[in-house]
Amino acid sequence: MPPSWMAACTFTARGLAGHLPVGTTGRRDEMTKVKMETELPVEPENVWETVGRFNALQEWHPAVESSEMEEGGKVRRLRLAGGGEIVERLEQLDEEGHAYRYSIVSSPLPVGRYTATIRVRPAPDGKGSVVEWSSDFEPQGPEQEALETIRGIYQAGFDNLRKLFGG
Incomplete structure (x- = not known):
């Protein structure tokens, strides 16, 4: 994995206040799961205008420089x-x-059979929105390394979404 990708996604597994990581059972015959979410003080529709465009990841994720669509918009090359x-x-x-929902076709990440879902929903108190990012994958190498990489991403x-939308 390029050092810049890791640098852009560096984080500490401890102290993720306001975010809910979900770990794994530790069994290698099961898919590893990650689920995190964050709240933003704007309506879901406003967040979805940015997050919901499959070819717009470079607009809100700092590790993505550009995105090109292929196969009629079904594939993005980041x-x-x-x-x-x-x-x-x-x-x-x-x-x-x-x-x-999307899957990884090829990447330098330490994961295989990766599928993920990005969802934007109203916040529980009705004020603002919650962005949820979840995935299932098979670690390619140590499971903890794969978990930390995906959580960091x-x-x-x-x-960056909190910088863009406040919160």
């Missing part, structure tokens, strides 16, 4: 800040439910 590339496929889009995105 160029990472400092080098490297991730290719992802849009598996399902639910505009009404403010969610999309999500955390970097959430941190």
